[in-house]
Amino acid sequence: MYQAEHLLILHPANPETACTQKELITLLKEIQFIDAEEILSRFQIGDKFLQQVTFLGCSPNIELSPNGDQAYVYVEIPQTTSEISFHSGKNLKFPRCPHCKETLKNIAADIAEANVINSLSCLACKETFNPLGFNWRKSAFFGKCQVIIGNIYDAEAVPNENLLSYLAKLTNDTWKYSYIRR
Ligand SMILES: [Zn+2]
Incomplete structure (x- = not known):
């Protein structure tokens, strides 16, 4: 099973803010950001994924569905934790x-x-x-819930305002994003 090394992670601005994993899944299915669940907590991207994430390169060469061990873009929504966790990786600033x-x-x-x-x-x-x-300059964050987009390199893509505002409405908090390399 392919595991992405480069992640774009969306998370609430306030580390205390939380909604359930189920609420996130319901919302993201509704707006077609995610599609079928591949394995536990991991989803294929939905039909409107590419309208909600902007790729900054001129012609992104990205695989959007699983194909053996090849790299592709997927969405993972882990269980919400009751305590605040710290999330960082090898690229920590x-x-x-x-x-x-x-x-x-x-x-x-x-x-x-x-x-x-x-x-x-x-x-x-x-x-x-x-x-x-602390300001981790988009390389780490504290939080209880998150939406992980697998196989996005640092600054390769950004979530658009529409997506962030849906998440903000759900949680009553603004959402931010970070790039983490496992
Ligand atoms: Zn000191």
């Missing part, structure tokens, strides 16, 4: 400590190991900071 400006290269591991994610401390200056408010 490291933030700087708000106190001493040291680059926080260990941030992903620090968040994974922390009991309380909103109060971490800097190895260099020992001051505490809250990573929930």
